[in-house]
Amino acid sequence: MRTLPKLSALTLAAAALTMALAACGSSSAGGSGSPTTAQAPTEATPSEKPVEVSDVDPRAAITYDGGIQIVDTSDGSVVADIEKEGFLRLNPAGDGRHVLVSSSAGFEVLDLGMIVKPHGDHNHYYTTTPGLTGAVIEAETPGHVVTHAGKTAVFDDGTGTVTIFDTSALEDGQLSPDELTSFQTNDPHHGVAVPLAGGSVLVTEGTEDERHTVHERKADGSIGAESTDCPGVHGEATAQGEDVVSFGCTNGSVVFRDGQFHKVPVPETYQRSGNQFGSPDSPYVLTDYKTVEPVDGAEPEHPTKVGIINTTDATTTTVExxxxxxxxxxxxxxxxxxxxxxxxxxxxxxxxxxxxxxxxxxxxxxxxxxxxxxxxxxxxxxxxxxxxxxxxxxxxxxxxxxxxxxxxxxxxxxxxxxxxxxxxxxxxx
The missing domain is CATH 2.130.10.10 (YVTN repeat-like/Quinoprotein amine dehydrogenase)
Incomplete structure (x- = not known):
């Protein structure tokens, strides 16, 4: 069993380092990635030796006005209550233990305190006290977090910077400079990046005012497949198969499959599916389905239909x-x-x-x-x-x-x- 060292909060704070990350390549326009930093906030929770238990039930991380509660879903008991101000968003880190908290500092690592260790034909289970680990990927405006193909990608809307790490790197709750790579998109925008099994990344391009492009950025920084027919690109989901990804647009979604982009035809002139939900065991992606283009001052649309995208043939159906x-x-x-x-x-x-x-x-x-x-x-x-x-x-x-x-x-x-x-x-x- 891996034993975590005991450190006092003072020791952790004193050991906090600012880590400059070099860009892993240039953008399609040839610009180099701007530095991304990771450092430890002062409210970091000390590490402790895990305690072996008979089983671990799922835990919910729930934000409220003033902090985050970690709740045992078997009985509702509060395992930890972390005071933290501001509007906080929660993103699974992909490893079955950690959560990335979008805060004013960036993407902070939260340990929910559950550990599963495979041992032959059975597992061993451990718990530790949940808390912020002290690791944070700094971001001006933390946006989407995507886990796929054993990697986790975060997007900083304020700078257009993508940062990627092997999801397994979070085993110790920390992220060292050599565990992180980053690159810069052409302009800051509300974007998203999806790591692929082959080593490339699907990433959006655009500006704060307009975005309509998704392309495959290869490991050497060159551009492979590309779609420029995705106005208002927002939201993504992975589906069954290797590197099958759907992206939401305002004229029907686009699906990346077999190394190419495929447009999903829709009967409406305006059709937005900006929230998409996939499953690794299903070729279908579930989406919202909006058909009324927003107008300033008008009541927002409250649709009652949802969309189902079949990623195998790039078609969509609706359910009322x-x-x-x-x-x-x-x-x-x-x-x-x-x-x-x-x-x-x-x-x-x-x-x-x-x-x-x-x-x-x-x-x-x-x-x-x-x-x-x-x-x-x-x-x-x-x-x-x-x-x-x-x-x-x-x-x-x-x-x-x-x-x-x-x-x-x-x-x-x-x-x-x-x-x-x-x-x-x-x-x-």
Whole structure:
């Protein structure tokens, strides 16, 4: 068993270093990547020797006004409560243990304190006290986090910088300079990068005002396949197969498959699927489906249809749910099922292959999306065969088994939940 050294908070703070990262290559315009730094915030939690236990249940990281709670999803007990100001976003790091917290500092590493060690035909389980590890990838405006092909990529919208590391590098909760590579896109924009198994990266290009390009950036910095027919590019999802990725646009999505981009035709002139949700065991990608182009001062669209993209032939179908949803309503099940929470309080479970709703589960009280998306609203996350649903109105965390459509438990929370992610230590993302 790997034993973590015991360090005092003072020692950690004194040992904090600013690490300048050299760019791993130039952008398509020939510009070099700007430095990315990683350093330790002063609220770092000391490391401790892990304690062996009989099993570890999934843990939920939940933000609230003033911090982050780590909750044991088996009984609702609070494993840790971390004070932290500001609006915080939570992103699974992909290793079944850590979360990247988007904060004013950048992407901070949060350890949920669950460790699984394979040992022949069985596993050993350990726990430690959750907390921020002290590692942070500095970012002016931390944006999308994507895990794929054993790597994790983060995008700084404020500088257009992409930083990538092997997901396994987080085993010790730290990120050293030689574990990180970075490169710069042409201009700062709200972008995304997806590492591929072959060593290249799919990355967006654009500006703060306009973006419509996704291309394959090879390891040497050269550009391979490219699509410029993706206006408003936003949102991505990986699907079954090696390096199959879908991107949302405002004129129908684009799918990268077999080394090429394929446009997904849609009947509407304007069709945005900017929130996409994939599964490694399914060729189908679940999306939102908007068809009304936004106009300043007009009421935002609240669609009741969702989209299902078949990545094998780049086609899409829609499913009418009869009630609206928002971007935090979505998830995928262990067998590739789609789940969508709607305003009527129901969790809709879909079969993507038939584009049918197979089950509806009454989970939360009826709700509507708030005008400010940063205010608390119901949040859906999935891990394996289970969907976890928060209800800020009642301060509850609900657990639904996706395959059976059964509401298994409703746990009391001591805070009003906002953002959430759920980590099952036995599942790598």
């Amino acid at each position: 749910l009869g009630s609206a949803y928002w971007f935090r309503s979505f998830g995928r099940g262990a067998a590739g099922e789609g789940v969508v929470l709607t305003y009527d309080g129901k969790l809709n479970i879909l079969d993507p292959a038939s584009a049918k709703v197979t089950k509806q589960v009454d989970v939360v009280s009826p709700w509507t999306e708030k005008e400010n998306w940063q205010e608390p609203g119901p949040n859906v996350k999935t891990a394996g065969d289970f969907a976890y649903v928060t209800d800020p109105a009642t301060q509850k965390l609900h657990l639904v088994q996706i395959s059976t459509g059964e509401l298994l438990s409703s746990l009391d929370l001591s805070v009003v939940p906002n953002e959430m992610t759920v980590i099952d230590a036995e599942l790598k993302h």
